């Protein structure tokens with residue numbers, strides 16, 4: 001009679017086989033024995049029953065806990081491989097679908113991008129007091145999601161009268177931020193490495209990582225160009241002052257509005273002479289190269305305090321669209337090596353300005369109360385000045401109030417090519433400054449009249465101006481001088497007539 005074989009039976013079960021339970025057990029043992037002979041089980045020949053001594057086989061077959069454990073293990077293995085596949089899938093998707101761009105803090109585009117983010121951050125709606133997500137999503141690009149992780153960058157803005165004001169710029173702080181640009185969403189992560197320091201500047205190493213869809217990859221370049229243009233527009237028509245920050249030059253404060261040449265009133269012919277010399281020097285690189293002469297020019301402006309040396313250098317920089325790298329030789333921690341390094345790294349189109357060169361070396365020998373000594377040596381300075389050889393033109397300005405204290409080696413031709421005295425006011429200079437203040441300005445801007453101030457006819461201003469000239473010249477002949485800075489201070493706070501009486505008093509020594 002045909003008897004169907006039990007579904008769970010192994011192959012070639014004997015006709016009068018054991019119970020179903022036994023068959024299943026033997027079959028399971030067989031699989032286990034085959035899977036791991038090392039466990040000591042004997043592989044049963046087909047048709048033979050499992051050997052008596054297969055302890056593991058029996059235990060696995062009979063022990064419900066063991067079977068459950070094996071089941072759980074199986075689930076664990078499945079879950080682990082699922083997790084791994086998801087991770088691999090995510091990595092794969094990220095590689096294929098997303099694109100990331102890393103901007104290290106060392107790169108020039110780093111501050112540009114942060115400023116761009118700061119400019120494009122949403123301004124809270126004054127009515128609501130916050131930015132609504134809907135208006136943000138509907139809004140025109142570029143637009144950043146409001147961030148709660150902000151960092152402050154403090155800059156100093158210099159006013160025309162020389163006073164400075166702190167300006168706070170809120171930029172994205174360390175953390176993750178989102179913004180939309182040209183219709184695509186971007187994630188930006190600002191990360192700060194607590195362990196790594198930029199040894200040059202002494203600031204923590206940072207990175208910005210931008211992530212977007214691979215299809216928006218082309219936007220990364222235009223985003224960076226936009227950030228650069230924003231930075232350049234910001235300094236367009238302005239003068240940037242760099243100061244030494246560790247081993248590199250960093251902009252000091254916001255770019256300043258270019259100082260107009262006409263706003264610095266010097267003795268007859270001085271401005272024109274120096275300006276023409278610089279303009280003549282620029283663009284003669286080939287001429288210098290052909291003769292094997294280092295392409296650099298040094299200027300020394302000397303004279304009493306407040307005669308306009310710094311202001312004149314600012315105006316000259318503006319007139320040839322240069323920036324200024326300001327270096328204080330008496331600065332703590334400045335060594336010969338650092339000086340050499342800095343002078344070799346001056347940003348393009350920048351004057352090097354060494355102010356009060358005399359004080360650096362008189363302080364070198366005397367120690368101040370806090371025990372500080374400038375470690376720049378005189379020979380170190382000479383070497384650094386001579387070493388400033390580059391295909392870029394180099395223009396070095398030095399200023400001093402005490403020409404007589406300077407070592408002739410410092411100001412010999414080749415190191416200083418043009419010496420110019422900017423003195424206390426001459427009568428004619430004082431008259432020009434007076435007319436600038438009280439007559440209408442050269443640029444056509446009307447001056448701001450003080451309340452209650454009498455509006456004077458042009459002839460009257462001219463008559464008072466001549467009076468100023470006479471008073472100042474007469475005082476000079478007696479050896480009594482007055483600085484241009486003092487005159488400016490007087491004119492800022494007085495009316496024309498009061499200005500004249502103020503000068504008279506000052507020149508009489510009252």
Ligand SMILES: Nc1ncnc2c1ncn2[C@@H]1O[C@H](COP(=O)(O)OP(=O)(O)OP(=O)(O)O)[C@@H](O)[C@H]1O
Nearest residue numbers: 162263264265266305306307308309310311484485
């Ligand atoms: N010749 C000038 N024409 C117009 N303004 C002047 C002139 N000289 C000085 N001033 C004004 O006086 C102030 C100080 O000038 P500045 O700092 O340029 O003088 P300085 O000669 O460099 O002084 P110091 O030697 O003390 O550094 C500025 O606000 C500047 O506008």
